[in-house]
Amino acid sequence: MSDLFVKICGLKTAHDVDVAVAAGADAVGFVFAPGSPRTVDAATARALVAAVPDGVLTVGVFRGQSVEEVRRFAEESGVRGVQLHGEEGPEDFAALRAEGRTLLRATAERVERCGEYGEDLLLLDAPDPGSGKPWNWGAADFTAPEGRWLLAGGLNPGNVREAVEVTGAWGVDVSSGVERARGVKSPELIRAFVEAARGGGRGRALPDPRLNRRRG
Numbered sequence: 001m002s003d004l005f006v007k008i009c010g011l012k013t014a015h016d017v018d019v020a021v022a023a024g025a026d027a028v029g030f031v032f033a034p035g036s037p038r039t040v041d042a043a044t045a046r047a048l049v050a051a052v053p054d055g056v057l058t059v060g061v062f063r064g065q066s067v068e069e070v071r072r073f074a075e076e077s078g079v080r081g082v083q084l085h086g087e088e089g090p091e092d093f094a095a096l097r098a099e100g101r102t103l104l105r106a107t108a109e110r111v112e113r114c115g116e117y118g119e120d121l122l123l124l125d126a127p128d129p130g131s132g133k134p135w136n137w138g139a140a141d142f143t144a145p146e147g148r149w150l151l152a153g154g155l156n157p158g159n160v161r162e163a164v165e166v167t168g169a170w171g172v173d174v175s176s177g178v179e180r181a182r183g184v185k186s187p188e189l190i191r192a193f194v195e196a197a198r199g200g201g202r203g204r205a206l207p208d209p210r211l212n213r214r215r216g
Contacts, residue, residue, distance in 0.1 A: 005171030010038035019187040023194040032073045033063035037183030042076035049078045067095045093118035114147030126153025157192035
């Protein structure tokens, strides 16, 4: 799976973004959900987003926030993707669909396929997202969803390759697994994670041009 899609999340500095992009990340995430050590404001994110090349998807991460708040942060920051991680339902994804952004649905539930809520990408996470605690993705009863889905939760450079081989994930997402302290990214770990995830291969181009498009 050399063409694995890799998302590095919870970035807060220009250097972190530069390292992730140079390492070959397909997407970079900025946390707008309150209460996280990785949370950034819209102005900070906008400056970071402006430095990201066209081929890398920029994603705003939200948890339990209203559609109005999501829309405002997304517009002010300029992110091209929105990741909802909470109790949002299909109606929330439908309300954001008209904005033209790539929609990601993050959930700790096991689902059958990507797109059930109208999302473009599905992210399967641990019950406690951002904690670095893995869930049992290697369980015998685990069934991979159909379509474009990312594995997240407790991944790091030491286990990501095994996780991909066991689950057959279309992509992976990491945050705490590439940190030297909570909320503080390690350039070395970011590079090691991308290399380990892909086994030395290249990234995966999203099939829908809209998913890679830069918003002006």
